Amino acid sequence: MEGFSLELRDQPEPLEQILVDCRDTLKYGVKTGHPRYFNQLSSGLDIVGLAGEWLSATANTNMFTYEIAPVFVVMEEILLKKMHEMVGWGEIEADGIFSPGGTISNLYSVLVARYKRFPEIKTKGMAALPHISLFVSEHSHYSIKKAAAVLGIGTDNVIAMKEEHILLAIPSDHIPLYVSATAGTTVYGAFDPLDNIADICEKYGLWMHVDAAWGGGLLMSRKHSFKLNGIERANSVTWNPHKLMGVPLQCSAFLVCEKGLLQACNQMCAGYLFQPDKQYDTTYDTGDKTIQCGRHVDVFKLWLMWKAKGTRGFEILINKSLELAEYLYRELNSRENFELVFDAEPELTNVCFWYIPPNLRRIPNGPEREKLLHQVAPKIKTRMIEEGTTMVSYQPHGDKVNFFRMVFSNPATRKSDVDFLLEEIERLGKDL
Numbered sequence: 001m002e003g004f005s006l007e008l009r010d011q012p013e014p015l016e017q018i019l020v021d022c023r024d025t026l027k028y029g030v031k032t033g034h035p036r037y038f039n040q041l042s043s044g045l046d047i048v049g050l051a052g053e054w055l056s057a058t059a060n061t062n063m064f065t066y067e068i069a070p071v072f073v074v075m076e077e078i079l080l081k082k083m084h085e086m087v088g089w090g091e092i093e094a095d096g097i098f099s100p101g102g103t104i105s106n107l108y109s110v111l112v113a114r115y116k117r118f119p120e121i122k123t124k125g126m127a128a129l130p131h132i133s134l135f136v137s138e139h140s141h142y143s144i145k146k147a148a149a150v151l152g153i154g155t156d157n158v159i160a161m162k163e164e165h166i167l168l169a170i171p172s173d174h175i176p177l178y179v180s181a182t183a184g185t186t187v188y189g190a191f192d193p194l195d196n197i198a199d200i201c202e203k204y205g206l207w208m209h210v211d212a213a214w215g216g217g218l219l220m221s222r223k224h225s226f227k228l229n230g231i232e233r234a235n236s237v238t239w240n241p242h243k244l245m246g247v248p249l250q251c252s253a254f255l256v257c258e259k260g261l262l263q264a265c266n267q268m269c270a271g272y273l274f275q276p277d278k279q280y281d282t283t284y285d286t287g288d289k290t291i292q293c294g295r296h297v298d299v300f301k302l303w304l305m306w307k308a309k310g311t312r313g314f315e316i317l318i319n320k321s322l323e324l325a326e327y328l329y330r331e332l333n334s335r336e337n338f339e340l341v342f343d344a345e346p347e348l349t350n351v352c353f354w355y356i357p358p359n360l361r362r363i364p365n366g367p368e369r370e371k372l373l374h375q376v377a378p379k380i381k382t383r384m385i386e387e388g389t390t391m392v393s394y395q396p397h398g399d400k401v402n403f404f405r406m407v408f409s410n411p412a413t414r415k416s417d418v419d420f421l422l423e424e425i426e427r428l429g430k431d432l
């Protein structure tokens with residue numbers, strides 16, 4: 001960051017310098033709105049969402065009480081209601097809260113599941129509880145483990161398994177409490193069979209959570225929403241509009257199928273904030289439902305985008321990202337130097353693949369080739385970042401060596417950008 005001083009001084013700096021600093025901040029940062037930025041599940045820059053963020057910052061208020069955020073609190077209620085309907089809870093008195101990201105929404109799911117079964121946790125703590133086990137699908141996001149660590153359950157008590165094995169591996173002194181199914185896994189974009197998992201949860205009285213942080217947006221697509229069939233049977237759902245729906249970071253909803261549970265679980269009734277004798281209906285003081293005190297206004301940008309696009313606008317956006325994923329899948333299938341991790345049409349917008357440089361094609365399948373292939377994606381990524389032309393993520397997964405994970409959620413991306421990416425990978429990697 002040549003010439004960009006980050007040092008802070010005692011005296012104010014001139015306006016001219018402040019403006020240069022603003023330009024440099026964007027200049028040296030990563031252009032996540034660029035049509036060839038594919039690195040993360042959240043990408044792109046929606047101008048209405050940006051306007052929403054500016055207005056929220058202008059209002060500079062706090063979500064904890066209706067007293068100081070009346071409009072935003074009502075907007076949150078409207079949004080939650082809309083999302084409940086899409087999940088299939090239109091007829092139920094459901095609840096929810098916008099939280100600072102999918103990780104925190106998933107944490108809420110474990111928190112309320114535990115409180116529902118063991119309300120004494122709130123006052124007595126973990127010492128009063130038996131051992132509890134949480135179950136996650138094999139490719140679930142690491143945030144459930146994190147929640148187990150934060151909530152004193154322990155990561156050893158999070159059991160990752162294939163759906164048909166649930167409950168087979170629980171020590172006899174453990175209480176199975178909770179299952180988190182994933183609707184759109186982080187790396188593969190895969191969907192767990194929600195109805196089958198719901199059957200198991202019903203049979204054994206387990207809390208069913210659906211982590212739809214990534215795939216939740218598909219509920220807006222009439223063509224693709226069937227992939228979430230069974231979500232209506234969940235007790236709670238995480239849905240991040242800041243991913244597939246392109247809402248600027250951050251915007252994540254935690255939805256729960258029982259009114260009052262969040263409040264009972266988290267409320268502390270701080271007298272200085274939640275006075276019971278205010279002149280309005282104090283159930284609109286939603287702040288005590290959360291594990292925070294102050295809470296950022298994340299709802300307005302989503303509300304504004306929904307107003308400006310309508311549900312159908314989000315549907316078009318999401319279908320377009322899915323079409324780009326299908327296009328990439330077909331391109332990879334037809335190109336000699338690429339190999340798909342799965343030879344199946346993408347379920348979401350994730351497409352995972354290896355680039356096989358010509359030198360490697362000569363080596364027969366086996367450990368030697370695997371070892372070399374493992375180094376290809378990181379080397380290409382390093383060159384990609386040095387050149388600044390595009391950005392895509394890679395990782396190993398299970399027994400698979402490093403592969404590229406492409407995801408589409410950026411509305412600015414076109415087919416020509418997909419072609420560019422493949423050609424760029426070949427250009428940067430053909431000598432490896």
Ligand SMILES: Cc1ncc(COP(=O)(O)O)c(C=O)c1O
Binds near residue numbers: 104141143
């Ligand atoms: C399936 C899934 N759940 C949860 C998360 C966590 O979301 P956040 O980054 O908003 O905390 C992610 C993030 O990629 C995810 O893919």
